[in-house]
Amino acid sequence: MTRATLLQARNLQVRRGGTRVLDVPALDLRTGEVLALMGPNGAGKSTLMLTLAGLLPPSGGELHFRQNRLQSRADRNAFRRCMTMVFQDPLLFDATVAQNIGSGLKLRGVPAAERQPRVADWARRLGLGELLNRPAHQLSGGEAQRTALARAFVLGPEILFLDEPFSSLDAQAREGLIEDLGHILAETGTTAVISTHDQGEAARLAHRLAVMQEGRIVQLGGLREVMNHPEDPFVAAFVGMETLLKGQVVTCREGLISLRLGKGPSDLEVVALGEAQPGQTVLVGVRPEHVSLSLQTDNTSSARNAFPGAVTKVIPRGPFFKVELDCGFFLSAYVTAQSLSELDLHPGRQVVASFKATSVHLIRKEGLDTQL
Amino acid sequence: MDLIWEGLRKALELLLRLDPEVLGITLLSLKVSGIATLLSVVLGLGAAVLVALNEFPGKRLVIALMNTGMGLPPVVVGLFVTVLLWRNGPLGFLGILYTPAAIILAQAVIATPIIAGLGLAALQHLPPGLRLQILALGATRTQMVGLLLWEARLPLLAAIMAGFGGVISEVGASIMVGGNLKGSTRVLTTATVMETSRGNFDVAFALSFILLVLAFSVNAVLTHLQQRSRPR
Numbered sequence: 001m002t003r004a005t006l007l008q009a010r011n012l013q014v015r016r017g018g019t020r021v022l023d024v025p026a027l028d029l030r031t032g033e034v035l036a037l038m039g040p041n042g043a044g045k046s047t048l049m050l051t052l053a054g055l056l057p058p059s060g061g062e063l064h065f066r067q068n069r070l071q072s073r074a075d076r077n078a079f080r081r082c083m084t085m086v087f088q089d090p091l092l093f094d095a096t097v098a099q100n101i102g103s104g105l106k107l108r109g110v111p112a113a114e115r116q117p118r119v120a121d122w123a124r125r126l127g128l129g130e131l132l133n134r135p136a137h138q139l140s141g142g143e144a145q146r147t148a149l150a151r152a153f154v155l156g157p158e159i160l161f162l163d164e165p166f167s168s169l170d171a172q173a174r175e176g177l178i179e180d181l182g183h184i185l186a187e188t189g190t191t192a193v194i195s196t197h198d199q200g201e202a203a204r205l206a207h208r209l210a211v212m213q214e215g216r217i218v219q220l221g222g223l224r225e226v227m228n229h230p231e232d233p234f235v236a237a238f239v240g241m242e243t244l245l246k247g248q249v250v251t252c253r254e255g256l257i258s259l260r261l262g263k264g265p266s267d268l269e270v271v272a273l274g275e276a277q278p279g280q281t282v283l284v285g286v287r288p289e290h291v292s293l294s295l296q297t298d299n300t301s302s303a304r305n306a307f308p309g310a311v312t313k314v315i316p317r318g319p320f321f322k323v324e325l326d327c328g329f330f331l332s333a334y335v336t337a338q339s340l341s342e343l344d345l346h347p348g349r350q351v352v353a354s355f356k357a358t359s360v361h362l363i364r365k366e367g368l369d370t371q372l
Numbered sequence: 373m374d375l376i377w378e379g380l381r382k383a384l385e386l387l388l389r390l391d392p393e394v395l396g397i398t399l400l401s402l403k404v405s406g407i408a409t410l411l412s413v414v415l416g417l418g419a420a421v422l423v424a425l426n427e428f429p430g431k432r433l434v435i436a437l438m439n440t441g442m443g444l445p446p447v448v449v450g451l452f453v454t455v456l457l458w459r460n461g462p463l464g465f466l467g468i469l470y471t472p473a474a475i476i477l478a479q480a481v482i483a484t485p486i487i488a489g490l491g492l493a494a495l496q497h498l499p500p501g502l503r504l505q506i507l508a509l510g511a512t513r514t515q516m517v518g519l520l521l522w523e524a525r526l527p528l529l530a531a532i533m534a535g536f537g538g539v540i541s542e543v544g545a546s547i548m549v550g551g552n553l554k555g556s557t558r559v560l561t562t563a564t565v566m567e568t569s570r571g572n573f574d575v576a577f578a579l580s581f582i583l584l585v586l587a588f589s590v591n592a593v594l595t596h597l598q599q600r601s602r603p604r
Contacts, residue, residue, distance in 0.1 A: 055504050077512065085508035087501050094523055104509035155510070 003030040005067075006191050007052060007159060012061035014047055014215075022047045022058070022215045029159065029193065034185055036202035036223070037195040038238060039212030045195035046163055048212070052193065053161045054079045081108065084152045085161040088168055090144035092136035092151075097128055097143075100136055101150045108155075122150040126180065142173030149177075153184060160185075162194040166201060171318070178204055199240045203227065211235045228287065229361055236285050236363060242322075242332035243286040244363075249276040256357070259284060261329050268328050271304040272360035283363035288322060290359035291333035293343060293351045303354035307331070311349045314340070321345075325353055375573055382574030383581050393555075394575075398582050401559040404472050405540040408479035409487075412535050415480070416487030417528070421517055423488075424495035425503070438492060441485025446478075450548030453478040457549065470551040475559065478545040483535035490531030494524040529598040533591050540587055560586070 007029040014022035022044045029035060029052070037045045050056035054063065054076045063070045065079050084104065092100050101123055102115040123129050126146040131139070139147065145165060152160055165181075166174045182205055185192055196202055202209055203223060210220040211234075219226055219235045230236035236244055247259040247270060257276045261268040261284065270284055292303070309327030316322075321340050325331040331353050335345065343351060386394055423434055455461055457469040457477075468474045498520060506516045521528060543561035550557035552566055560583045567576040 050504065053508060055507055080507060081510040083508070084510070085505070087505060089499060089501055091499055091502050091505040093519070107509055107511045107515055151509070161508070 003032055005029070006031045006065070008064040008067075009052060010062045010064070012048070012051055012063070013059050014044075014051060014056065015059040020215060022051065024048060024061075024217055027052075027210070027217065027220070029191060032189045032191055033207045034192045034194065034205055035208045035210060036206035037193065037210050037212055038197060038199065038202055040197065040238070043212040044215040045212055047215070049085075049161050049163050049193060049195055053083055053085050053159075055085070082157065083159040083161060084155050084157040085163065086145075086148050086152050086165050088164040090141075090148040092139075092144055092147055095136060096132065097123065097134050097136060097139070097147050098132040100147050101128075101154055104151055104155045118154050119150075122154040125153075125184065126150045140173070141169050142177060145169060145173075145177060146180075149181065149184075153188070153190075158191060160190050160192040162192060164195050164197070166196070166198075181205065199227070199238075209239070211238055230285065230363065232363060232365055233283060236283070236361075240287060241285040241361065242288050243284075243291075243330060245284045245329050247282055247284040249278050249280045249282060251278055252276045257362070259362075268307070270360060271357045272362055273357050274362060276362065276364070280364065283365075285361040285363060286331070286355055286359055287361075288332040288334045291331060291353055291355045293323065293325075293333055293335060293339065293345070293353055295343060296352060304357040305360065306352055306354040308350065308352050311345055311347050311351060313347060314345055325351070327353055376577075379574040379577035383578030386575065386578040387582070394578060394582070396555065397558050397560055397563050397579070398586065400472065400557075401540065401561075401583070402586060404475050404546075404559060405479060405536060408476045408539050409483055409532065409536045411476070411480040412483035412487045412539075413532055416484045416531075416535065417491050417521070419484075419488040420491035420495055421521070423492055424520075425517070435492065438485055438489045442489040444482055444485060445544070446482055446542045446546075447544035447548065449478050449481050450545035453481060453545065453549045469549060470553060470557060472550070472557055474549040475546050475557060478549045479539035479542065482542060482545060483539045486538050487531045487535040490534055491524075491528055494527035494531060495520060497527065498524055526598050529594050533594050536590060536594075537587060540590075541583070 005028045009024055009027040012022060012024040012027070013020060037048060039045050047056065051058050052063070054070060065082065068075070070076050070079055093103055095103075098119050102119045105115045105118065120132070123132055126149055128143065128146055128150060131143060136144065136147065149165070166177060169177065178201060185205065194201070194205055206223050208221065209223050209226040210217045211226065212218065213234055219231050226235065227239050230239055230241055233244055245261050247261045250258045250260050250269070252258070252275060255273055255275065257272045257274055259270045259272060259282070261270060272284070276282065307327035309325040309331065311323055312326050313324040314321055315324070317334070320334045320336055323333045323335055323345055325333065333353060335343070343349070345351070419438070423431065423438070453474065454469065456463045457466065457474055458464055468477070502523065503516060503520065506519050511519060541561065543565055546559055547562045547565065550559070550562065552558050552562040560579050564576050564579040564583070567579065
C-alpha cells in the first residue's frame, strides 16, 4: 500500500499524575486505511485515539495533518471538523434519531433543507429509515450505536475514530453492525482508526494492526503479518496465538527447521519453515485455527506435524468450539460443531492433531531463556 | 374557625376587587424575585459551567462551598447585605438600602448558590464522555457549552424553579434590606408578616393566597417548558 500519509504522529507523549500513560515515537495513518488498535484495558488505546483526534492535548510531541503541523488552538479546531469519533457509549442527544444524525451538520451551520436528504440517506444506509422520528431514548443498544455511526458518517469525515464501538452490544447486534460498518468503510474509503480488544473485529475491519501494551505500540504491521507473525509472547497471546511452546532448534536444512519441544530430552519434534541456528532457543507458536483434528494419522495430508493426544477441554466459542489437547505439550485447536460431533470430541478422547510446517511461527527474541 | 372563614371571605373580596395596594405588592414581588432569579441564573449557571468543565486544585472545596451556599439563611444574607449597603459600608455610595434594588441584591445572593449547586449537579450528571463527543462532532467551545446546557435542561429548569421558589417565599432578607416600606419595598411576604402581627388576618390570608398562586403559576410555566422539550 503506497498511499499518502494523512495523519502523522511524532514522539507523542501523555502524562497523567507524573506517570507516562502514552509514549508513541512514530505513527503514520495512511489515506483510506483502517488501522486497528488492540490491547488490554489500560494499554492506552483510548488515550492514543483521543490524542490523535486532537481531543486530548499531548504532554509532548507533534501531530501533522496533511503535512501541516497542528500547533495553535485554531489548527486543532479546524482539524476537529475534518474528523469525528464514535465512542463505546452511543452518547446520543435527547432528541429524535433524525435530529441526532443531523446534529454535527447543524453545528457546522448546514441549513435544515440541506441536512434533511443527507440525514435520510445515512439513516437508510444504517438501517434506520423507519426510525427517523423516534426519540433516541427509546432505541435499543444496536439502534443507538447505528444512529451514532450515521451521525458520524453523514459528516463525510476524513478520519473516523471508533473507540470500542461494539463493546457494549450483544452478540447479535454486534455481528450485523460489524458487517455493515465493513461495507460502508469499503464503499466510502474512509480512513479509520478503531480500537478493540476483540481480534475477530480487528480481523474483519482492519488493514493494519497495532498492538499496545502499557502506553506503547509493541507491534505494528499488516493485519495478517501481526496475526501470524507476532514478535513477542505478549502480542502472540493477544492476537489469539493460543499455543506457545518453548523449543530448541535441533537442525536446519534447506529451509526446514526441526525443533525439539520442552527442556529435557524428548521425542516431540516440530517442523517449521525458515532459517535458524541449531541450539537456539525459540518460542513455537501455532494459531488454533491452523490445527486440524482427526482420528488417525493421515499419510496423505501435507501437514508435517502430527501428534497423538487426548482432549482435555471443549469450550464453546460462538460459531465454533475450542478444543484443548494434551499431546505431551499443550495444544489448542478450533473445530466446527460438525467436526465436534463427527469426531465425538470430549475430554479423554484420543485424537491426532496436525498442522503444516508453514503454520508454525517462531518467536526469536533476546532473553527468552530467562524469560520463561 | 370563624376567623379563618372571615379571612378567606375578605381575601376573595380583595382579590376580586383588584385592590390597587395588593396589586402593587404582588407586581413588586414578582418583579423583584424575577430579576433576582434572572441574575442568579446568569451567575449561578456560569459558575456551574466553569466548575463542571474545568479541573483545578481545590475543585472539591469549591463544590462543597457552593453546596453549603444552597442553605444560606436569608437573615444572615440580610445582615451582610445591610452592612454592605449601610451608609458607611463598602457599597454605601450606591445609596440603595431600603430600595427594591437592595432586595434584588439580597435575593440574588440567596438564589445564586442554589442554582449554581443544583446546576453543577445537573451538568455533572451528564454522561462523562458527552463533552468529548460534542467536540468530536465539530462543535466550538461555545456550541459545546450550549449543547451541554440543553442536554441538562430538565434538571436545570428544576434548579431555576428551586431558586425562584427560594426567593419569592423568603422574608428575612427582604424585610432587613428593604424595610417593608409601603408603596416602595413592601412585598408579599413582608406584608403578610406585618398584617399578621397587626391581627389583620383577612389581608394576611389574601396575600398568602396570592403568594401561593404566584409560586404555582411561575412553576407551572417552567414545568411546562421543561416537559414539553422532551421528545416522547
